[in-house]
Every structure is written in C-alpha cells, then in structure tokens.
Amino acid sequence: MQTAAELKLPEIRTELPGPKTRELLEKDRKYISPSYTRSYPLMVERGFGAMLEDVDGNVFLDFNAGVAVAALGHGHPEITEVIARQAERFIHISGTDYYYPHQSELAEKLNRITPGNFIKKVHYGNSGAEAMEGALKAAVYSTNRSKFIAFRGAFHGRTFGTLSLTASKAAQRRGFGAQALDVTHVPYANPVRFPLNLRTGESVGRRVARYIEETVFKTTVPPEDCAAIIVEPIQGEGGYVVPSPDFLPELRRISNKHGIVLIVDEVQTGMGRTGKMWAVEHYGVEPDIICMAKAIAGGLPLGVTLAREELMQWHAGAHASTFGGNPVAIAASLKTIEILENGVMANAAEAGNYMINRLREIKDKHDSIVDVRGLGLMIGVEFARDPDTLEPWPELRDEIVLECFRQGLIVQGAGQSAIRFSPPLIIDREQADFAIDTFEAAIIHATK
C-alpha cells in the first residue's frame, strides 16, 4: 500500500471516518476543548509534500496546508534536517534573557525582505495573536493614544486583546462580554458585499476612506486619539476577500496625515502565499508594523512583530515572551525563507493564476458561485442562494467542503459563504487540476 510520501493524488481506502479514526475521536471528545471548530474528522498520521495520510491509511490532497502554515508542504526534508540539527545543539535558552546568533540573523533578513528602506525592529512571539498583541502594545506605547480602527470581517486572533479587533464571526465573541480595547469597526473594501452607498465612479476603497474621514473621525474616533488602523491586506478568515486596489494606499494616506500607526496583519497572507513575499507589495504600501506568523517557520510556532525602529523604543521589560523566537523555530524560519525565494514563491504566483482562471470557468457554469477571487495561492470562491440578492448559502458551502473531504480533497470554509484554497505553495499542475475537478464534482453533488 502506497503512503503519502509515494502518492501525488488521494486514495480513499476505508469508509470515512475509518475504524481507527472513530476510536480516537471518542478520546478527543472526552478530553479536548469543544471550542475547536473541526469541519470533518481528519485524524492525521503523517504528511509529505501536499499529501496527508490518516490513521486508517487514507491519503488526502491537502489544499488547506494546516490553515496556510505548511507553505513548503509537509515533511520538507531540508526543514526537518535544519530542525534536527538545531535541536541537537540547543532547543531553548530564552532569547528575552540571553542571546543566540540566529535571533538577530532572522531579524536582519526580515528587514531585507520587507517593504521600506529603513531599520525595523523585531519582537518575537509564538503565534499570530501574539504578533498582533505586540503590534497593539507598540502602537499605544509609541503614540500615547488608545483608540483603534479595524474592519468588519477581520480576524486577528482570540486573546482578549486581539478579540477586540476580530469581527468575522459572532461565535468568536459570544459569551465574552465587554471587549478589552476601544476598537471601532468599519466596512472592509469588499468589492462583492459592500454595505455603503457609492457615488458614481467611486471605488469601495475610496468609500471606506471617506467613511473613516467623514464619519468615524468626526463622531467616535478623533484622529488625534487613534493609535492605529489594523488591516489584513486580503481578509483571511473573513472569506479570502481581495479589496479594491486603492484601499491600502488610502489607509496609508490617512495614517500619514494623522500620525496613526498602520498595522498590516500578514499572518495569513505573508510568506509568499500571494505570489509575492508580502501581500502589501501588490499595493505598493509600506506599513509601519507588519505582523507575521503561520508559514514563517516551516510549521513551527513563531510570531513576529516587525516595526519601524521609532515605534519600538520601549523600555526593557515592556514586552517579552519566554518561548518567543525559539531557536529551533528561528532556524526553520531562515531555511523556509531561503526555499521560498528559490522558486516556491514563483510557483505560488503561477499555480494561483492557473487555478483562478480555471475556477472562473467553473463559475460561469454554476449560478451558486457569485465570485472567484484571489492572489497567488490564496483563493476564495463565494457562494450565494441567488446571484442577484447575494444571500449567503452556508449550508451549500458546508456540504461542498464535506463532499471534497469524502473525495480526498482537504479544503475549508471562510467567511459566511466562501470556500478557501490555501494549498502548500509547491503544488503541481496535476494536483491543481485534481482539486478543481473534485471541487466542481462536489458542487454538482451538493446542488442536485
């Protein structure tokens, strides 16, 4: 029987879930927090490249990459080797109290590969939410202001601080009472679902900017009290929404005008996923702070807050984390960046264009699809009950996700009514074609 390492396409060999999976699910139900949001029972045994094998020997094609983390695929030999080598030397020493050479080596590299020809300081954490926490604290500390502007549909984490920014699903807020931070949410520049009236010829990006300047600044958030605007360059959990091209430049203009810190959350969009290292590069914007995590360390936990030097002039003890910037994760990150720059990012751009074109052909055949959007291998397909009213159709979306799983394709929903494709950036044409054919078959199955 071939394993995940020997196969390029899925093979489903048992009923799903298989017998071993069913047994293990019992233990999971007993001991694991029910707050986790599993869409289907995939119990993983091992992974290789874009393939995952479950405990029953079923092999799946992974078009979610552990939620946009495994950019180089699973079990990349150069990453596992670098991890093993660093683990043999030392696993932990706490970079907040001691030094190790590759801590500043990665910071220097991140300076080189991020927009802006100025020195940026790096603070290491362990996750996307921690990267965001660092950014929020740096913005408050450096501006001495405490109000924030974020966007409807945003996802920046679930800690108490970042939950104040997150606005993609009510389930994330329900039961948690008042929010910790003073955040005003405004509409995202979503070209498909947009709640504000537009003037003739006005873009949604420009309209959001006008809403901030003419309404928000004049009512609840005086600009001189606003510490930061926090934005995802493509909304991730909110539905893989690509904003109008002028949106980020407009936010940059407003931030510059009022001394507001522009924090760009590249946790999901970053590390080559969109075909460029950072999604902001598509828009020609230099953020003040960039937050990174997910794919940055080849699958190991690492969060980075990278800020203009002058925004991180805080005193010793102001912010730190015992595990943040763990030596093994940093070693893996240096290697990950090297491999991404060596052709993988280019593959994301090419494979992404191919997939988007094919998905647009499929859209023309199915009324339930109202939008196909994306950059590189960050692709969203939006469903609606009716193409005129755009009423969301989450039940259809969920059934398609489930049917893809039954056929061996791992995808996830995003937003109210979209499916996201976020495969490893190393996928080839055959795998892209398989994913799209399976996706279309699942739509036909779910709509008949």
Ligand SMILES: Cc1ncc(COP(=O)(O)O)c(C=O)c1O
């Ligand atoms: C854009 C964005 N920011 C922040 C986070 C939070 O990251 P983590 O789950 O590592 O805390 C996520 C997670 O999905 C994300 O997509």
